[in-house]
Amino acid sequence: MNDTPAISVEHLSLRYGGVTALDDVTLNVERGSVLAVVGRNGAGKSSLLQCMLGLTVPQSGHSQLLGCPSLDLTDDVKARLGYVSQSPELFEWLRVGEQISLIGGLYPNWSEELARALCVRFSIAEDMKVRTLSLGEKQRLAIVIALAHQPDLLVFDEPVASLDPVGRRDFLRALFEHEARDGEPVTVVISSHLLEDLERIATHVLFLEKGRVQLIGGRDELAERVQLAVTAHAIAPQAGLLKSRQLAADEWQHVVDTRALADGALPPDTALRALSLGDLFEALNT
Amino acid sequence: MKSILDSWRFIVGLLGGRLMIAIWLVSLIVSYGVLGWGLAYPMQFLDTHRSFLEMAAILASAASFGGVLALTYLWNVGKRYSQWKLAPSTDRIAAQVSRILILVSSLAAIPAVMLRAYSATSDRVWRLPDELPSGYTPSSSKTFSFADVPSHAYAAEALMFAGVVALLLVAFRRTGATKTIAMGPVLFWAASQTTYRALWWLPFAAGLIIVVLEYVWRHWLSGRVENYFSQMDRSIRKKQRTPCLTSWRQQKAARSRGADDVDARLAALLALPSGTGVTALSAIFAALYLVTLPNNTAEHAPGTWALSFVAWAFAYLVGSVLARPVALPVMRLALLPVGHRRTQFGEVFLKVWWRDSYTKVLWAALLGFALRAVCSALGWPAFLQSPVFAYGPTLAQWILVPLAHVVGLLGFAGSVCLISSASPRVLASANALTVLPIATVILLTPIGLGCKWLLETNVVALANGNLGFVTFVLVNGAMLPAFAWSFTRIFRYQWRTASLPAISSGMQIWSDRLRKMSADVTGARS
Amino acid sequence: MNILFVIEPSTATPIYRQIVDQVARAVAAGSTQPGDELPSVRAVAERYAINPMTVSKAYSLLESQGLVERRRGMGMVIRAAAPAAMDTRLALLKPAIDHAVAVSRQLGLTDEEALAAMRDALAELNAHDTTKSAKKDRP
Numbered sequence: 001m002n003d004t005p006a007i008s009v010e011h012l013s014l015r016y017g018g019v020t021a022l023d024d025v026t027l028n029v030e031r032g033s034v035l036a037v038v039g040r041n042g043a044g045k046s047s048l049l050q051c052m053l054g055l056t057v058p059q060s061g062h063s064q065l066l067g068c069p070s071l072d073l074t075d076d077v078k079a080r081l082g083y084v085s086q087s088p089e090l091f092e093w094l095r096v097g098e099q100i101s102l103i104g105g106l107y108p109n110w111s112e113e114l115a116r117a118l119c120v121r122f123s124i125a126e127d128m129k130v131r132t133l134s135l136g137e138k139q140r141l142a143i144v145i146a147l148a149h150q151p152d153l154l155v156f157d158e159p160v161a162s163l164d165p166v167g168r169r170d171f172l173r174a175l176f177e178h179e180a181r182d183g184e185p186v187t188v189v190i191s192s193h194l195l196e197d198l199e200r201i202a203t204h205v206l207f208l209e210k211g212r213v214q215l216i217g218g219r220d221e222l223a224e225r226v227q228l229a230v231t232a233h234a235i236a237p238q239a240g241l242l243k244s245r246q247l248a249a250d251e252w253q254h255v256v257d258t259r260a261l262a263d264g265a266l267p268p269d270t271a272l273r274a275l276s277l278g279d280l281f282e283a284l285n286t
Numbered sequence: 287m288k289s290i291l292d293s294w295r296f297i298v299g300l301l302g303g304r305l306m307i308a309i310w311l312v313s314l315i316v317s318y319g320v321l322g323w324g325l326a327y328p329m330q331f332l333d334t335h336r337s338f339l340e341m342a343a344i345l346a347s348a349a350s351f352g353g354v355l356a357l358t359y360l361w362n363v364g365k366r367y368s369q370w371k372l373a374p375s376t377d378r379i380a381a382q383v384s385r386i387l388i389l390v391s392s393l394a395a396i397p398a399v400m401l402r403a404y405s406a407t408s409d410r411v412w413r414l415p416d417e418l419p420s421g422y423t424p425s426s427s428k429t430f431s432f433a434d435v436p437s438h439a440y441a442a443e444a445l446m447f448a449g450v451v452a453l454l455l456v457a458f459r460r461t462g463a464t465k466t467i468a469m470g471p472v473l474f475w476a477a478s479q480t481t482y483r484a485l486w487w488l489p490f491a492a493g494l495i496i497v498v499l500e501y502v503w504r505h506w507l508s509g510r511v512e513n514y515f516s517q518m519d520r521s522i523r524k525k526q527r528t529p530c531l532t533s534w535r536q537q538k539a540a541r542s543r544g545a546d547d548v549d550a551r552l553a554a555l556l557a558l559p560s561g562t563g564v565t566a567l568s569a570i571f572a573a574l575y576l577v578t579l580p581n582n583t584a585e586h587a588p589g590t591w592a593l594s595f596v597a598w599a600f601a602y603l604v605g606s607v608l609a610r611p612v613a614l615p616v617m618r619l620a621l622l623p624v625g626h627r628r629t630q631f632g633e634v635f636l637k638v639w640w641r642d643s644y645t646k647v648l649w650a651a652l653l654g655f656a657l658r659a660v661c662s663a664l665g666w667p668a669f670l671q672s673p674v675f676a677y678g679p680t681l682a683q684w685i686l687v688p689l690a691h692v693v694g695l696l697g698f699a700g701s702v703c704l705i706s707s708a709s710p711r712v713l714a715s716a717n718a719l720t721v722l723p724i725a726t727v728i729l730l731t732p733i734g735l736g737c738k739w740l741l742e743t744n745v746v747a748l749a750n751g752n753l754g755f756v757t758f759v760l761v762n763g764a765m766l767p768a769f770a771w772s773f774t775r776i777f778r779y780q781w782r783t784a785s786l787p788a789i790s791s792g793m794q795i796w797s798d799r800l801r802k803m804s805a806d807v808t809g810a811r812s
Numbered sequence: 813m814n815i816l817f818v819i820e821p822s823t824a825t826p827i828y829r830q831i832v833d834q835v836a837r838a839v840a841a842g843s844t845q846p847g848d849e850l851p852s853v854r855a856v857a858e859r860y861a862i863n864p865m866t867v868s869k870a871y872s873l874l875e876s877q878g879l880v881e882r883r884r885g886m887g888m889v890i891r892a893a894a895p896a897a898m899d900t901r902l903a904l905l906k907p908a909i910d911h912a913v914a915v916s917r918q919l920g921l922t923d924e925e926a927l928a929a930m931r932d933a934l935a936e937l938n939a940h941d942t943t944k945s946a947k948k949d950r951p
Contacts, residue, residue, distance in 0.1 A: 016785070016788075032865070034863055046787070050786075050787050053621065054620075054628075055620060055621075055785070055786040055787055056785045056786065056787055056788075057782070057783040057784070057785070071628065072627075072628075073621075075623035075625055076623070078622065078623035081621060083617070083618075083621055085617055085787070085790070087790075087791070087794055089615035089616070089618045089790055090615055090618070091615055092613070092797070103618075106623060106624060107623060169861045172861040172862075173857075173858055173861050176857055176858075176863065176864050177858070185865070196821055196822050199821035199822055200819075200821045200827070200860070200861055200862045200863070201861075201862060201863040202863070203863060203865055203866075219826065220826040220828060220829075220869075223824060223825070223826045224826070273824070274824035275824050276822050276823050276824050277822070278822055
C-alpha cells in the first residue's frame with residue numbers, strides 16, 4: 001500500500017476548442033511529497049489537476065488517484081481527498097457554519113473541533129452568509145473545508161491567490177499541522193504563481209510549458225542539478241540542455257541539467273550558477 | 287469630435303443598444319401612423335381593427351414610460367460606472383441626452399394619451415345602457431371615431447399618464463431603473479386599461495408599493511441591520527440561537543449513508559437554493575395568478591377557458607418564473623463521497639431545480655387557494671369580481687380549476703427543469719444559461735399548444751368546454767414532461783465526457799451576472 | 813535552545829542546506845554547548861512556515877555528519893565534541909570570502925585595497941566587541 005504512488009498519470013492528453021491543454025503528460029506523485037506545479041498561465045496546470053481528479057475527461061491517457069482510476073473514484077478515495085479550486089465553489093445560499101458542518105458530515109473523518117479551530121485561525125465568522133463573503137474569505141473557507149476532514153491527499157489550484165501575505169503563511173503552516181490518518185504524511189499537489197510560498201514547502205517541482213512536462217524532479221535535487229550556464233556561442237540541442245536564450249551578440253544563456261549533459265558539451269571554464277525556483281521558472285519560460 | 291461620437295455610442299449602449307433605440311423609433315412611428323389612421327377613418331362596431339389602436343396605445347405608452355425610465359437610469363449612471371464620473375464632459379452629454387429623452391417621451395405621450403382615450407371611450411360606449419359609467423351617452427350609431435371622444439376622457443387619461451410618470455420618477459429616482467426589472471411595471475402600466483373604474487387606482491397602488499418597499503429595504507432590511515449588530519453581538523446571538531435545523535439536517539445526512547439514499551443526503555445539503563426572498567416573491571406572484579384565474583361564468587362548463595390559447599400562454603409564463611435554474615457548485619458535488627457516478631450528474635441538477643420549483647408551486651397553491659377563498663367570501667376587491675373573472679358557486683369550479691392549474695404549473699416547471707438540466711454543454715456556457723429560461727418557454731409553448739390541438743381534434747369529448755381542464759392537465763402534466771424527459775435521454779451521452787470545470791466556470795459567470803442585475807435593482811454598489 | 817535560523821527560501825541554496833550550514837557554523841564557532849537541544853522539527857516548520865520533511869532531512873544530515881545525535885525523550889542534541897578543526901571552519905568561511913572577493917573585483921578594487929578593507933572591518937569589530945573577540949581564535 002505504501003509503494004503505490006499517491007497520484008499516477010500516464011500519457012495524458014487533453015484538447016478542447018482547438019487548444020492543446022495537455023500533451024502526453026506522464027508523472028508519479030509519491031506519498032508524502034509536496035508537488036509544486038509551476039507554469040505560465042495557460043500552461044495546463046489547472047487542466048492537469050482537474051484530469052487527476054477526474055473532473056475533466058482527457059482525450060487519451062490514464063490517471064490514478066490513491067490506486068483508483070480518476071474517472072471512477074470510489075467513495076473511500078473521495079473521503080480522503082481535499083480539493084481547493086481556483087475560484088472557490090461554495091453553496092452560496094448557506095451560512096458558513098452550516099456549509100462546513102453539512103459538507104463535513106458527509107466525510108467519516110471530519111472533526112468539528114478541527115473545523116472550528118481552522119475557522120478561528122483563518123478568521124472566518126461562522127454565522128455569515130457565504131454570499132456576502134469577500135473573495136479572500138471564500139478562498140479561506142474553501143481551504144478550511146478541504147482541511148477539516150483530515151485528508152490524505154490535498155490538491156490545491158492557486159489556493160492563495162486572493163490571500164494577503166499573513167494569510168498565505170498561515171495556510172502553509174496549516175498544511176502540515178494535522179496528522180493524517182495512520183500517521184502517514186499528507187501528499188500535497190499545489191499549483192501557484194507565488195513561488196516564494198512554494199519554495200518553502202515543495203519537495204518536488206513540476207514545470208509545465210504549453211501542456212508538456214518541461215522538468216520534473218525533487219526540489220533539492222533540481223537545485224543542485226539544474227544550473228544556469230552563460231557561454232559566448234550557441235550550443236546544439238541535446239539531452240540535458242533544457243533551454244537556450246540569446247541575451248546579446250556573444251552572450252548565450254542556457255539552462256542545463258548537469259547530470260544529463262554530456263561531458264564537453266559546455267566549453268571549459270563556463271560559469272555555472274545555481275538557481276532559485278523563481279530564477280529557474282523565469283529562465284525556463286522566457 | 288471623435289470623443290463626442292464615442293460618448294454617444296456609450297450612451298446608446300447604456301440605454302440598451304441600437305436595438306432598443308430602434309424599438310423606440312419604430313414605436314413612435316407606428317403609433318403616429320395608427321393615430322393618423324384612426325383620425326382619418328371611423329371604426330365599425332365589431333371591427334377587429336380596433337385592437338390595432340389598442341396595441342398602438344400600448345406601444346406609445348411603453349415608449350413614453352421607457353423614455354422616463356431611461357432618464358432615471360441616466361441620472362444614476364455615475365453610481366454604476368465610475369468611468370462615467372471620471373470622463374470629461376459627461377455632464378454636457380448627459381444634459382443633451384436628457385433633453386432628447388424628454389422630447390421622445392413627450393412625443394410618444396401624445397399618441398399614447400389620445401389612443402388610450404379613444405379605446406377607453408369606445409369600450410365604454412359599446413355597452414348596455416345600465417352598465418355605462420356616468421358622463422357617457424350610449425352609442426346609437428354603429429361607428430365610432432375620434433369625434434365621439436369627450437374632452438374629459440382626454441383629461442382623465444392625461445392626468446393618469448402624468449401620475450404614472452411622476453411615480454416612475456419618484457420610484458426610480460435614487461436607484462435608477464434597470465432594463466430588465468423595470469420592464470415589468472412599464473408593460474403593466476402601458477397595457478392597463480381604465481375601462482373599469484375599479485381598476486384606475488391599481489397603477490398608483492403598485493407604484494406606492496414600490497416606493498414603500500424600496501424605503502423599507504434600504505432603511506430596515508439591508509443597511510441598518512448590518513450597522514446595528516456588531517460582529518460581537520452577532521456571534522453571541524449565534525450561540526444563543528438553537529441550531530436545531532442545522533443539526534437536524536446534519537444528523538439526517540449523517541444517518542443516511544446507504545448508496546440509495548443519495549437523494550436524502552443531497553436534499554439536506556441542497557435545500558432552498560433560491561433563498562426565502564426569491565421563493566416568497568415567486569410564490570406570491572403565482573398565488574396572485576391562481577387567484578385571478580380565468581373561469582367561465584356558466585356553471586356547467588368549468589373548462590371553457592382552456593380552449594383559449596391566451597390562457598395557456600399566460601400559464602406558461604407564470605410557470606417559467608417558478609422554474610428558474612440556480613447555479614450549483616458542481617466540482618465540489620463531484621468530489622463528495624456520496625456515491626455519485628458521472629452519468630448521474632445531470633440528475634443532480636434536475637433534482638435540485640425540481641425541488642426548488644415545486645416548493646414554490648406548493649407555497650403558491652397554498653397562498654392562492656387561501657386568498658381565493660377569502661376574496662370570494664368577501665366579494666372584494668372589485669376587480670376580481672368583474673364579469674370576466676366571475677367565480678361560480680360550484681365546488682368543481684372552486685377546486686377543479688385551480689387544481690388543474692397547479693398540476694399544469696408543476697408539469698410545466700418540471701419540463702423546464704428537465705430540459706434545462708439535459709445537456710452539459712448548455713450548462714457550461716454562461717450565455718446559453720442566460721437565455722435558457724426564455725428558450726425553454728419558446729420551445730415548450732408550441733409543443734404544448736400542439737399537443738392540445740392534437741388531443742382536441744382526436745378526442746371529441748375534450749373539445750367542448752366541460753373537460754377543457756382535463757386537456758390542460760393531460761398536456762401539461764403528462765405530455766410536456768414526457769417530451770422534456772426525452773431531451774434528457776437524448777443528451778445523456780454528453781455527460782460521460784462532460785467537463786465539470788467548464789460547467790462550474792460557466793455557472794459562476796452566469797450567477798455573477800444575475801447577482802449584478804439584482805444588485806442594480808436594490809441599488810447596492812457592485 | 814536558541815538558534816535563530818535565517819531561512820531564505822528564494823535563494824539557490826536549498827532550505828535544508830541552509831539549516832545544516834547554520835547549525836554547523838554555530839557548532840564550529842562554539843556558540844552552542846554539547847547537550848543543547850535543537851528545536852523540534854515541528855517547531856521549526858511551524859515558525860518558518862516550511863515543510864517539516866525539509867527540517868528532518870537537515871537534522872538527519874547533521875546526525876550523519878556527527879554534529880548532532882538523537883536522544884530519547886529530548887529530540888536532537890548537540891554532540892559533545894571538540895570545537896571544529898581549523899579546516900572545517902575555514903571551509904565554512906570560504907563562501908563568504910568568495911563572495912566578498914567577487915564583489916571587490918566587480919568594483920574594480922585591487923588586491924591591496926581589498927585586503928585593507930578587510931583589515932579595517934576586523935579592526936572595527938575588535939574595537940566594538942572585545943568580549944566576542946576573546947572567544948574567537950586568532951586568525
